[in-house]
Amino acid sequence: MGEERDAGRVIPRYRGAMAQGRVALRWARLVLGVVAVLVGLFLALRPFSSLAVLLIAAIVGLVAAGVAQLVTAAREGGALRWASGALYVAAAVVVVGWPGPTIRVLAVVVGVALVVDGVLDVLAGVRARSSARWNAWLGGAASVLLGLVALAWPDVTLLVVGLVFGLKVVMLGAREVVGAVTGRGARRPPRARARAGRWRLGGNVAVLVLALVVAAVSVGLNRGAHRPDAFYTPPDSVPAQPGELIRSERFEAEFVPEGVVAWRILFTTTRDDRTPAVASGLVLVPQSAVGEHARPADVITWAHGTTGASPGCAPSVLESGLSSGAMFVADEVAAHGWAMVATDYVGLGTQGPHAYLVGDATARSVLDSIRAAHQLDGVALADETVVWGHSQGGAAALWTGVLASSYAPELAIDGVAALAPAANLPALVHSLDGITGGELFAAYVAEGYTRTYPDVSFDEYVRPAARTLVREMAQRCLEDPGVLVSVLSSLVLDKPIWDGDPDRGALHDRLAQNVPSGPIAAPVLVGQGAADSLVLTSAQDAYVRARCDAGYAVDYRTYAGLNHVPLVEPGSPAIDELFVWTQQRFADEPATDTC
Known part of the structure:
Protein backbone atom coordinates (compact mmCIF):
# COMPACT_ATOMS: atom_id res chain seq x y z
CA MET A 1 0.00 0.00 0.00
CA GLY A 2 2.90 2.32 0.78
CA GLU A 3 4.49 1.62 -2.61
CA GLU A 4 1.21 2.37 -4.36
CA ARG A 5 0.91 5.68 -2.48
CA ASP A 6 4.53 6.55 -3.38
CA ALA A 7 3.90 5.70 -7.02
CA GLY A 8 0.75 7.78 -6.96
CA ARG A 9 2.74 10.75 -5.76
CA VAL A 10 5.73 10.19 -8.12
CA ILE A 11 3.79 9.75 -11.37
CA PRO A 12 1.97 13.09 -11.18
CA ARG A 13 5.21 14.84 -10.30
CA TYR A 14 6.90 13.09 -13.26
CA ARG A 15 4.07 14.06 -15.55
CA GLY A 16 4.19 17.61 -14.24
CA ALA A 17 7.91 17.80 -14.86
CA MET A 18 7.39 16.44 -18.37
CA ALA A 19 4.74 19.05 -19.02
CA GLN A 20 6.98 21.81 -17.72
CA GLY A 21 9.80 20.49 -19.90
CA ARG A 22 7.55 20.56 -22.97
CA VAL A 23 6.50 24.12 -22.15
CA ALA A 24 10.13 25.15 -21.72
CA LEU A 25 11.04 23.46 -24.99
CA ARG A 26 8.21 25.26 -26.77
CA TRP A 27 9.39 28.60 -25.38
CA ALA A 28 12.96 27.81 -26.37
CA ARG A 29 11.82 26.90 -29.88
CA LEU A 30 9.76 30.07 -30.06
CA VAL A 31 12.66 32.29 -28.98
CA LEU A 32 15.05 30.50 -31.32
CA GLY A 33 12.59 30.80 -34.19
CA VAL A 34 11.97 34.50 -33.61
CA VAL A 35 15.71 35.22 -33.43
CA ALA A 36 16.31 33.25 -36.63
CA VAL A 37 13.48 35.05 -38.44
CA LEU A 38 14.74 38.49 -37.36
CA VAL A 39 18.35 37.77 -38.30
CA GLY A 40 17.29 36.21 -41.59
CA LEU A 41 15.13 39.21 -42.45
CA PHE A 42 18.00 41.56 -41.62
CA LEU A 43 20.32 39.62 -43.92
CA ALA A 44 17.73 39.50 -46.71
CA LEU A 45 16.65 43.13 -46.49
CA ARG A 46 20.01 44.72 -45.62
CA PRO A 47 22.61 42.65 -47.50
CA PHE A 48 24.73 45.74 -48.16
CA SER A 49 25.05 46.93 -44.59
CA SER A 50 28.55 47.28 -43.19
CA LEU A 51 30.93 44.37 -43.51
CA ALA A 52 31.31 44.11 -39.72
CA VAL A 53 27.53 43.95 -39.20
CA LEU A 54 27.20 41.49 -42.09
CA LEU A 55 29.79 39.18 -40.52
CA ILE A 56 28.05 39.29 -37.13
CA ALA A 57 24.65 38.65 -38.71
CA ALA A 58 26.07 35.80 -40.81
CA ILE A 59 27.61 34.20 -37.72
CA VAL A 60 24.35 34.50 -35.76
CA GLY A 61 22.49 33.16 -38.79
CA LEU A 62 24.80 30.17 -39.07
CA VAL A 63 24.36 29.40 -35.38
CA ALA A 64 20.59 29.85 -35.56
CA ALA A 65 20.34 27.62 -38.63
CA GLY A 66 22.52 25.00 -36.99
CA VAL A 67 20.62 24.98 -33.70
CA ALA A 68 17.29 24.85 -35.53
CA GLN A 69 18.49 21.80 -37.47
CA LEU A 70 19.76 20.16 -34.26
CA VAL A 71 16.46 20.80 -32.46
CA THR A 72 14.58 19.27 -35.39
CA ALA A 73 16.97 16.31 -35.37
CA ALA A 74 16.38 15.77 -31.63
CA ARG A 75 12.63 15.98 -32.16
CA GLU A 76 12.26 13.95 -35.35
CA GLY A 77 15.53 12.01 -35.59
CA GLY A 78 17.71 11.57 -38.65
CA ALA A 79 21.50 11.38 -38.86
CA LEU A 80 21.61 13.67 -41.89
CA ARG A 81 19.79 16.45 -40.04
CA TRP A 82 22.21 16.07 -37.13
CA ALA A 83 25.06 16.40 -39.59
CA SER A 84 23.46 19.48 -41.18
CA GLY A 85 23.06 21.22 -37.84
CA ALA A 86 26.60 20.43 -36.80
CA LEU A 87 27.85 21.73 -40.16
CA TYR A 88 26.30 25.19 -39.69
CA VAL A 89 27.54 25.51 -36.12
CA ALA A 90 31.03 24.46 -37.24
CA ALA A 91 30.91 27.03 -40.05
CA ALA A 92 30.08 29.77 -37.53
CA VAL A 93 33.00 28.64 -35.35
CA VAL A 94 35.35 28.83 -38.36
CA VAL A 95 34.28 32.40 -39.20
CA VAL A 96 34.63 33.48 -35.56
CA GLY A 97 38.01 31.83 -35.18
CA TRP A 98 39.50 33.02 -38.46
CA PRO A 99 41.95 35.90 -37.90
CA GLY A 100 40.61 38.96 -39.68
CA PRO A 101 37.68 37.29 -41.52
CA THR A 102 37.17 38.75 -44.97
CA ILE A 103 34.63 38.47 -47.75
CA ARG A 104 36.75 35.68 -49.23
CA VAL A 105 36.67 33.72 -45.96
CA LEU A 106 32.93 34.25 -45.69
CA ALA A 107 32.54 33.18 -49.32
CA VAL A 108 34.39 29.91 -48.80
CA VAL A 109 32.78 29.07 -45.46
CA VAL A 110 29.22 29.87 -46.50
CA GLY A 111 29.74 28.37 -49.95
CA VAL A 112 31.02 25.06 -48.60
CA ALA A 113 28.32 24.98 -45.91
CA LEU A 114 25.58 25.57 -48.51
CA VAL A 115 26.94 22.93 -50.89
CA VAL A 116 27.37 20.26 -48.21
CA ASP A 117 24.01 21.05 -46.61
CA GLY A 118 22.38 20.91 -50.03
CA VAL A 119 23.89 17.48 -50.70
CA LEU A 120 22.66 16.27 -47.30
CA ASP A 121 19.16 17.56 -48.09
CA VAL A 122 19.15 15.74 -51.43
CA LEU A 123 20.24 12.51 -49.74
CA ALA A 124 17.56 12.96 -47.07
CA GLY A 125 14.98 13.41 -49.82
CA VAL A 126 15.71 9.93 -51.14
CA ARG A 127 14.34 8.44 -47.92
CA ALA A 128 11.49 10.89 -47.47
CA ARG A 129 7.98 10.70 -48.86
CA SER A 130 5.41 12.98 -50.42
CA SER A 131 6.00 16.72 -49.91
CA ALA A 132 8.93 16.11 -47.58
CA ARG A 133 10.85 14.58 -50.47
CA TRP A 134 10.21 17.56 -52.74
CA ASN A 135 11.08 19.98 -49.94
CA ALA A 136 14.40 18.25 -49.41
CA TRP A 137 15.23 18.10 -53.11
CA LEU A 138 14.22 21.68 -53.89
CA GLY A 139 15.97 23.12 -50.85
CA GLY A 140 19.03 20.98 -51.49
CA ALA A 141 19.28 22.02 -55.12
CA ALA A 142 19.01 25.70 -54.16
CA SER A 143 21.72 25.35 -51.50
CA VAL A 144 24.12 23.58 -53.86
CA LEU A 145 23.57 26.13 -56.62
CA LEU A 146 24.06 29.14 -54.37
CA GLY A 147 27.07 27.59 -52.70
CA LEU A 148 28.74 27.13 -56.07
CA VAL A 149 28.02 30.76 -57.00
CA ALA A 150 29.56 31.91 -53.71
CA LEU A 151 32.70 29.84 -54.32
CA ALA A 152 33.04 30.87 -57.97
CA TRP A 153 32.46 34.60 -57.52
CA PRO A 154 33.53 35.76 -54.04
CA ASP A 155 32.08 39.25 -53.92
CA VAL A 156 28.64 37.99 -54.96
CA THR A 157 28.69 36.28 -51.55
CA LEU A 158 27.18 39.51 -50.26
CA LEU A 159 24.07 38.69 -52.27
CA VAL A 160 24.20 34.98 -51.47
CA VAL A 161 24.65 35.51 -47.75
CA GLY A 162 22.20 38.35 -47.58
CA LEU A 163 19.33 37.51 -49.86
CA VAL A 164 19.38 33.75 -50.05
CA PHE A 165 21.04 32.52 -46.91
CA GLY A 166 18.92 35.08 -45.08
CA LEU A 167 15.73 33.60 -46.53
CA LYS A 168 16.91 30.11 -45.61
CA VAL A 169 17.39 31.22 -42.01
CA VAL A 170 13.93 32.85 -42.10
CA MET A 171 12.36 29.57 -43.24
CA LEU A 172 14.13 27.53 -40.57
CA GLY A 173 13.10 30.06 -37.93
CA ALA A 174 9.52 30.18 -39.15
CA ARG A 175 9.32 26.40 -38.91
CA GLU A 176 10.39 26.56 -35.28
CA VAL A 177 7.91 29.35 -34.52
CA VAL A 178 5.03 27.40 -36.09
CA GLY A 179 6.06 24.25 -34.26
CA ALA A 180 6.27 26.09 -30.94
CA VAL A 181 2.90 27.81 -31.35
CA THR A 182 1.01 24.71 -32.51
CA GLY A 183 2.77 22.42 -30.09
CA ARG A 184 3.51 19.92 -32.81
CA GLY A 185 6.35 17.62 -31.89
CA ALA A 186 7.95 14.34 -32.62
CA ARG A 187 4.88 12.30 -31.59
CA ARG A 188 2.92 13.41 -34.60
CA PRO A 189 2.10 10.57 -36.96
CA PRO A 190 4.09 10.58 -40.25
CA ARG A 191 1.13 11.79 -42.32
CA ALA A 192 0.56 14.71 -39.94
CA ARG A 193 4.24 15.66 -40.17
CA ALA A 194 4.03 15.45 -43.98
CA ARG A 195 0.99 17.73 -44.04
CA ALA A 196 2.69 20.15 -41.69
CA GLY A 197 5.69 20.27 -44.03
CA ARG A 198 3.73 21.25 -47.09
CA TRP A 199 3.78 24.92 -46.13
CA ARG A 200 7.53 24.74 -46.68
CA LEU A 201 7.09 23.67 -50.28
CA GLY A 202 6.19 27.14 -51.52
CA GLY A 203 9.10 28.65 -49.64
CA ASN A 204 11.56 26.14 -51.05
CA VAL A 205 10.27 26.75 -54.56
CA ALA A 206 10.76 30.49 -54.05
CA VAL A 207 14.32 29.97 -52.77
CA LEU A 208 15.17 27.72 -55.71
CA VAL A 209 13.79 30.28 -58.17
CA LEU A 210 15.85 32.96 -56.46
CA ALA A 211 18.91 30.71 -56.63
CA LEU A 212 18.38 30.21 -60.35
CA VAL A 213 18.01 33.98 -60.82
CA VAL A 214 21.23 34.69 -58.87
CA ALA A 215 23.10 32.03 -60.86
CA ALA A 216 21.73 33.33 -64.18
CA VAL A 217 22.58 36.92 -63.30
CA SER A 218 26.07 35.83 -62.24
CA VAL A 219 26.65 34.03 -65.54
CA GLY A 220 25.16 36.93 -67.50
CA LEU A 221 27.33 39.52 -65.77
CA ASN A 222 30.41 37.39 -66.31
CA ARG A 223 29.62 36.91 -70.00
CA GLY A 224 28.89 40.62 -70.30
CA ALA A 225 32.49 41.42 -69.38
CA HIS A 226 34.43 42.75 -72.36
CA ARG A 227 37.46 40.86 -73.65
CA PRO A 228 39.87 41.77 -76.45
CA ASP A 229 40.08 39.53 -79.51
CA ALA A 230 43.14 38.09 -81.28
CA PHE A 231 44.04 41.44 -82.87
CA TYR A 232 45.47 42.61 -79.54
CA THR A 233 47.84 39.64 -79.16
CA PRO A 234 51.29 40.73 -80.38
CA PRO A 235 53.34 38.50 -82.68
CA ASP A 236 56.25 36.51 -81.28
CA SER A 237 58.70 39.01 -82.73
CA VAL A 238 58.08 42.64 -81.78
CA PRO A 239 60.32 45.60 -82.76
CA ALA A 240 62.34 46.98 -79.88
CA GLN A 241 61.96 50.54 -81.14
CA PRO A 242 58.98 52.34 -79.54
CA ASN A 424 46.72 66.71 -58.23
CA LEU A 425 46.93 63.01 -57.39
CA PRO A 426 47.50 63.15 -53.61
CA ALA A 427 44.46 65.40 -53.22
CA LEU A 428 42.40 63.22 -55.57
CA VAL A 429 43.13 59.98 -53.74
CA HIS A 430 42.53 61.64 -50.39
CA SER A 431 39.09 62.87 -51.52
CA LEU A 432 37.84 59.57 -52.99
CA ASP A 433 36.54 58.37 -49.61
CA GLY A 434 33.91 61.10 -49.60
CA ILE A 435 32.72 60.54 -53.17
CA THR A 436 29.84 58.23 -54.09
CA GLY A 437 31.40 55.33 -55.95
CA GLY A 438 34.86 56.63 -55.08
CA GLU A 439 35.88 53.16 -53.89
CA LEU A 440 35.79 51.97 -57.51
CA PHE A 441 38.34 54.58 -58.61
CA ALA A 442 40.34 53.88 -55.44
CA ALA A 443 40.42 50.21 -56.44
CA TYR A 444 41.85 51.17 -59.84
CA VAL A 445 44.52 53.26 -58.10
CA ALA A 446 45.38 50.45 -55.69
CA GLU A 447 45.64 47.92 -58.50
CA GLY A 448 47.55 50.21 -60.86
CA TYR A 449 50.11 51.50 -58.39
CA THR A 450 50.78 48.24 -56.57
CA ARG A 451 51.29 46.39 -59.86
CA THR A 452 53.45 49.15 -61.33
CA TYR A 453 55.66 49.95 -58.36
CA PRO A 454 57.28 47.11 -56.34
CA ASP A 455 57.70 49.39 -53.33
CA VAL A 456 53.91 49.99 -53.07
CA SER A 457 52.49 46.91 -51.34
CA PHE A 458 48.84 46.00 -51.90
CA ASP A 459 48.58 44.34 -48.48
CA GLU A 460 50.12 47.37 -46.76
CA TYR A 461 47.61 49.85 -48.14
CA VAL A 462 44.37 47.85 -48.57
CA ARG A 463 42.44 46.60 -45.54
CA PRO A 464 42.25 42.78 -45.22
CA ALA A 465 38.45 42.89 -45.19
CA ALA A 466 38.38 44.81 -48.49
CA ARG A 467 41.10 43.04 -50.47
CA THR A 468 38.88 40.58 -52.33
CA LEU A 469 36.37 43.32 -53.16
CA VAL A 470 39.13 45.61 -54.43
CA ARG A 471 40.64 42.88 -56.62
CA GLU A 472 37.22 42.13 -58.10
CA MET A 473 36.36 45.81 -58.62
CA ALA A 474 39.64 46.41 -60.43
CA GLN A 475 38.79 43.72 -62.99
CA ARG A 476 35.53 45.35 -64.06
CA CYS A 477 35.23 48.05 -66.70
CA LEU A 478 32.93 50.98 -66.09
CA GLU A 479 30.93 49.79 -69.10
CA ASP A 480 30.66 46.15 -67.95
CA PRO A 481 27.26 45.07 -66.57
CA GLY A 482 29.14 43.66 -63.59
CA VAL A 483 30.16 47.14 -62.49
CA LEU A 484 26.75 47.24 -60.77
CA VAL A 485 28.10 44.59 -58.39
CA SER A 486 31.12 46.81 -57.77
CA VAL A 487 28.91 49.77 -56.93
CA LEU A 488 26.71 47.69 -54.63
CA SER A 489 29.74 46.04 -53.06
CA SER A 490 31.22 49.43 -52.28
CA LEU A 491 28.15 50.16 -50.17
CA VAL A 492 28.98 47.25 -47.84
CA LEU A 493 32.27 48.78 -46.79
CA ASP A 494 31.96 50.29 -43.33
CA LYS A 495 35.36 51.96 -43.83
CA PRO A 496 37.44 53.15 -46.80
CA ILE A 497 39.31 50.45 -48.68
CA TRP A 498 42.59 51.81 -47.33
CA ASP A 499 44.37 50.44 -44.30
CA GLY A 500 45.06 53.82 -42.73
CA ASP A 501 45.81 56.99 -44.65
CA PRO A 502 46.78 56.19 -48.25
CA ASP A 503 48.66 59.47 -48.55
CA ARG A 504 51.75 58.17 -46.77
CA GLY A 505 54.92 56.23 -47.38
CA ALA A 506 55.75 54.80 -50.78
CA LEU A 507 52.26 55.41 -52.19
CA HIS A 508 52.43 59.10 -51.29
CA ASP A 509 55.85 59.37 -52.88
CA ARG A 510 54.67 57.69 -56.08
CA LEU A 511 51.51 59.80 -56.28
CA ALA A 512 53.56 62.97 -55.87
CA GLN A 513 56.00 61.69 -58.48
CA ASN A 514 53.14 61.39 -60.98
CA VAL A 515 51.89 64.95 -60.65
CA PRO A 516 52.62 66.50 -64.10
Missing part, protein backbone atom coordinates in the same frame (compact mmCIF):
# COMPACT_ATOMS: atom_id res chain seq x y z
CA GLY A 243 56.34 53.83 -81.83
CA GLU A 244 56.56 51.10 -84.48
CA LEU A 245 53.30 50.04 -86.11
CA ILE A 246 52.90 46.27 -85.62
CA ARG A 247 49.59 45.79 -87.37
CA SER A 248 46.50 47.69 -88.43
CA GLU A 249 43.07 46.87 -89.79
CA ARG A 250 40.08 48.83 -90.98
CA PHE A 251 37.61 49.42 -88.20
CA GLU A 252 33.87 49.92 -88.45
CA ALA A 253 31.55 50.89 -85.63
CA GLU A 254 28.47 53.00 -85.05
CA PHE A 255 30.47 55.69 -83.25
CA VAL A 256 32.73 56.31 -86.28
CA PRO A 257 31.42 59.53 -87.88
CA GLU A 258 30.16 59.62 -91.44
CA GLY A 259 32.83 60.48 -93.98
CA VAL A 260 35.56 59.13 -91.73
CA VAL A 261 37.78 56.09 -92.29
CA ALA A 262 38.95 54.31 -89.14
CA TRP A 263 41.65 51.81 -88.25
CA ARG A 264 42.57 50.05 -85.09
CA ILE A 265 46.28 49.83 -84.58
CA LEU A 266 48.78 47.83 -82.53
CA PHE A 267 52.13 49.46 -81.85
CA THR A 268 55.22 49.31 -79.66
CA THR A 269 55.79 51.54 -76.67
CA THR A 270 57.47 51.37 -73.25
CA ARG A 271 56.28 50.86 -69.68
CA ASP A 272 57.03 53.06 -66.71
CA ASP A 273 60.26 51.16 -66.04
CA ARG A 274 61.21 51.72 -69.70
CA THR A 275 60.78 48.05 -70.63
CA PRO A 276 59.22 47.38 -74.07
CA ALA A 277 55.45 47.00 -74.26
CA VAL A 278 52.64 46.87 -76.80
CA ALA A 279 49.61 49.16 -76.89
CA SER A 280 46.56 49.51 -79.10
CA GLY A 281 44.41 52.38 -80.28
CA LEU A 282 42.17 53.89 -82.94
CA VAL A 283 42.90 56.26 -85.80
CA LEU A 284 40.02 58.19 -87.38
CA VAL A 285 40.82 60.08 -90.59
CA PRO A 286 38.63 62.24 -92.86
CA GLN A 287 38.08 60.67 -96.27
CA SER A 288 39.92 63.64 -97.77
CA ALA A 289 43.14 62.49 -96.07
CA VAL A 290 43.02 58.97 -97.50
CA GLY A 291 44.10 57.71 -100.89
CA GLU A 292 46.19 58.85 -103.83
CA HIS A 293 45.13 62.52 -103.73
CA ALA A 294 44.98 62.79 -99.96
CA ARG A 295 45.37 66.16 -98.26
CA PRO A 296 47.19 65.99 -94.90
CA ALA A 297 44.87 66.41 -91.93
CA ASP A 298 45.84 68.14 -88.73
CA VAL A 299 45.83 65.70 -85.81
CA ILE A 300 43.95 65.67 -82.54
CA THR A 301 45.55 63.15 -80.19
CA TRP A 302 42.98 62.00 -77.67
CA ALA A 303 43.89 60.68 -74.20
CA HIS A 304 40.76 59.06 -72.82
CA GLY A 305 39.29 59.22 -69.34
CA THR A 306 38.86 56.29 -66.98
CA THR A 307 37.31 53.20 -68.52
CA GLY A 308 38.74 50.59 -66.15
CA ALA A 309 42.02 48.83 -65.45
CA SER A 310 41.78 45.45 -67.22
CA PRO A 311 42.45 44.54 -70.89
CA GLY A 312 38.76 44.49 -71.84
CA CYS A 313 38.37 48.15 -70.90
CA ALA A 314 40.02 49.58 -74.04
CA PRO A 315 37.79 52.06 -75.91
CA SER A 316 38.61 50.17 -79.12
CA VAL A 317 37.11 47.04 -77.48
CA LEU A 318 34.04 48.54 -75.82
CA GLU A 319 30.79 48.94 -77.75
CA SER A 320 30.51 52.65 -77.07
CA GLY A 321 34.09 53.13 -78.22
CA LEU A 322 35.48 56.62 -77.81
CA SER A 323 32.55 57.84 -75.72
CA SER A 324 33.44 55.26 -73.06
CA GLY A 325 36.46 57.47 -72.36
CA ALA A 326 34.40 60.70 -72.56
CA MET A 327 35.05 61.58 -76.22
CA PHE A 328 31.55 62.68 -77.26
CA VAL A 329 32.43 65.08 -80.08
CA ALA A 330 34.23 62.88 -82.62
CA ASP A 331 31.76 64.06 -85.28
CA GLU A 332 32.70 67.71 -84.62
CA VAL A 333 36.39 66.81 -84.89
CA ALA A 334 35.67 65.22 -88.28
CA ALA A 335 33.60 68.24 -89.34
CA HIS A 336 36.67 70.43 -88.79
CA GLY A 337 38.63 68.16 -91.13
CA TRP A 338 40.90 66.92 -88.34
CA ALA A 339 42.15 63.38 -87.83
CA MET A 340 42.05 61.74 -84.43
CA VAL A 341 44.59 59.35 -82.89
CA ALA A 342 43.34 57.71 -79.70
CA THR A 343 45.51 55.32 -77.73
CA ASP A 344 44.03 52.70 -75.40
CA TYR A 345 47.16 52.84 -73.16
CA VAL A 346 49.19 49.77 -72.20
CA GLY A 347 47.13 47.16 -70.38
CA LEU A 348 43.82 48.17 -71.95
CA GLY A 349 43.33 45.97 -74.97
CA THR A 350 46.82 44.56 -74.64
CA GLN A 351 48.35 42.58 -71.81
CA GLY A 352 48.54 44.36 -68.45
CA PRO A 353 49.14 45.65 -66.00
CA HIS A 354 47.53 48.97 -66.81
CA ALA A 355 49.48 51.78 -65.13
CA TYR A 356 46.39 53.70 -64.01
CA LEU A 357 47.23 57.37 -63.35
CA VAL A 358 50.92 56.70 -63.86
CA GLY A 359 52.06 59.69 -65.91
CA ASP A 360 55.14 58.47 -67.79
CA ALA A 361 53.54 55.24 -68.98
CA THR A 362 50.33 56.79 -70.32
CA ALA A 363 52.18 59.69 -71.96
CA ARG A 364 54.50 57.34 -73.82
CA SER A 365 51.45 55.45 -75.12
CA VAL A 366 50.05 58.76 -76.39
CA LEU A 367 53.29 59.81 -78.11
CA ASP A 368 53.95 56.37 -79.62
CA SER A 369 50.39 56.22 -80.98
CA ILE A 370 51.11 59.39 -82.97
CA ARG A 371 54.30 57.86 -84.35
CA ALA A 372 52.49 54.66 -85.32
CA ALA A 373 49.56 56.48 -86.96
CA HIS A 374 51.95 58.26 -89.32
CA GLN A 375 53.00 54.83 -90.63
CA LEU A 376 49.55 53.88 -91.95
CA ASP A 377 49.66 53.25 -95.68
CA GLY A 378 47.67 55.66 -97.83
CA VAL A 379 46.93 58.04 -94.96
CA ALA A 380 48.12 61.67 -94.99
CA LEU A 381 48.58 63.18 -91.53
CA ALA A 382 50.03 66.62 -90.96
CA ASP A 383 52.85 67.19 -88.52
CA GLU A 384 50.70 69.60 -86.50
CA THR A 385 49.27 67.90 -83.42
CA VAL A 386 47.19 69.11 -80.48
CA VAL A 387 46.76 66.79 -77.51
CA TRP A 388 43.38 66.60 -75.77
CA GLY A 389 42.57 64.66 -72.62
CA HIS A 390 39.90 64.35 -69.94
CA SER A 391 40.20 63.16 -66.33
CA GLN A 392 42.74 60.33 -66.36
CA GLY A 393 43.45 61.39 -69.93
CA GLY A 394 43.80 65.01 -68.85
CA ALA A 395 46.74 64.03 -66.68
CA ALA A 396 48.08 61.89 -69.53
CA ALA A 397 47.82 64.89 -71.89
CA LEU A 398 49.80 67.08 -69.49
CA TRP A 399 52.41 64.37 -69.11
CA THR A 400 52.54 64.07 -72.90
CA GLY A 401 53.50 67.73 -73.03
CA VAL A 402 56.13 67.23 -70.33
CA LEU A 403 57.75 64.21 -72.03
CA ALA A 404 57.40 65.18 -75.69
CA SER A 405 60.67 67.07 -76.09
CA SER A 406 62.80 64.32 -74.53
CA TYR A 407 60.93 61.16 -75.53
CA ALA A 408 59.70 62.09 -79.03
CA PRO A 409 61.50 65.28 -80.10
CA GLU A 410 60.62 64.70 -83.76
CA LEU A 411 56.89 65.25 -83.03
CA ALA A 412 55.43 68.74 -83.25
CA ILE A 413 53.07 69.27 -80.29
CA ASP A 414 51.23 72.53 -80.91
CA GLY A 415 49.10 72.53 -77.79
CA VAL A 416 47.95 70.52 -74.75
CA ALA A 417 44.34 70.77 -73.57
CA ALA A 418 43.54 69.05 -70.27
CA LEU A 419 39.91 69.01 -69.17
CA ALA A 420 39.26 68.14 -65.51
CA PRO A 421 42.69 66.50 -65.38
CA ALA A 422 43.49 64.11 -62.54
CA ALA A 423 46.66 66.11 -61.99
CA SER A 517 54.82 69.30 -62.85
CA GLY A 518 57.56 69.68 -65.45
CA PRO A 519 57.86 72.30 -68.20
CA ILE A 520 55.65 72.02 -71.29
CA ALA A 521 56.91 73.76 -74.41
CA ALA A 522 53.47 73.99 -76.04
CA PRO A 523 50.59 76.23 -74.88
CA VAL A 524 48.52 74.63 -72.12
CA LEU A 525 44.77 74.89 -71.55
CA VAL A 526 43.24 73.53 -68.33
CA GLY A 527 39.45 73.42 -68.14
CA GLN A 528 37.63 72.66 -64.90
CA GLY A 529 33.95 72.31 -64.01
CA ALA A 530 33.22 74.33 -60.90
CA ALA A 531 30.69 71.70 -59.77
CA ASP A 532 33.02 68.72 -60.35
CA SER A 533 32.41 66.16 -57.61
CA LEU A 534 35.28 63.84 -58.59
CA VAL A 535 38.19 66.12 -59.48
CA LEU A 536 37.56 68.88 -56.99
CA THR A 537 37.97 72.48 -58.06
CA SER A 538 40.03 73.26 -54.95
CA ALA A 539 42.54 70.56 -55.90
CA GLN A 540 42.71 71.86 -59.49
CA ASP A 541 43.19 75.42 -58.28
CA ALA A 542 46.13 74.27 -56.16
CA TYR A 543 47.67 72.40 -59.10
CA VAL A 544 47.39 75.38 -61.46
CA ARG A 545 48.70 77.74 -58.79
CA ALA A 546 51.76 75.53 -58.38
CA ARG A 547 52.46 75.64 -62.12
CA CYS A 548 52.05 79.38 -62.19
CA ASP A 549 54.35 79.77 -59.18
CA ALA A 550 56.93 77.64 -61.03
CA GLY A 551 56.86 80.14 -63.90
CA TYR A 552 54.88 78.04 -66.41
CA ALA A 553 52.17 79.58 -68.58
CA VAL A 554 48.64 78.19 -68.17
CA ASP A 555 45.30 79.22 -69.66
CA TYR A 556 43.03 78.15 -66.79
CA ARG A 557 39.28 78.30 -67.31
CA THR A 558 36.50 77.25 -64.95
CA TYR A 559 32.88 76.63 -65.88
CA ALA A 560 30.10 77.28 -63.41
CA GLY A 561 27.59 74.53 -62.74
CA LEU A 562 29.41 71.82 -64.74
CA ASN A 563 30.26 68.46 -63.19
CA HIS A 564 32.98 66.04 -64.25
CA VAL A 565 31.43 64.47 -67.38
CA PRO A 566 29.04 67.28 -68.43
CA LEU A 567 32.15 69.42 -68.86
CA VAL A 568 33.02 67.50 -72.04
CA GLU A 569 29.55 66.73 -73.37
CA PRO A 570 28.23 68.33 -76.58
CA GLY A 571 26.90 71.82 -75.94
CA SER A 572 29.26 72.46 -73.04
CA PRO A 573 30.86 75.91 -73.27
CA ALA A 574 34.16 74.20 -72.47
CA ILE A 575 33.90 72.17 -75.69
CA ASP A 576 32.98 75.22 -77.77
CA GLU A 577 35.99 77.07 -76.41
CA LEU A 578 38.20 74.00 -76.87
CA PHE A 579 37.56 73.97 -80.62
CA VAL A 580 38.29 77.68 -80.91
CA TRP A 581 41.47 77.31 -78.83
CA THR A 582 42.59 74.36 -80.98
CA GLN A 583 42.03 76.27 -84.23
CA GLN A 584 44.21 79.03 -82.80
CA ARG A 585 46.95 76.50 -82.06
CA PHE A 586 46.91 75.13 -85.59
CA ALA A 587 47.00 78.73 -86.85
CA ASP A 588 50.00 79.41 -84.58
CA GLU A 589 48.28 82.33 -82.85
CA PRO A 590 49.52 83.63 -79.50
CA ALA A 591 48.16 81.73 -76.47
CA THR A 592 46.59 83.28 -73.39
CA ASP A 593 48.31 83.03 -70.02
CA THR A 594 45.94 83.49 -67.05
CA CYS A 595 48.67 83.16 -64.42
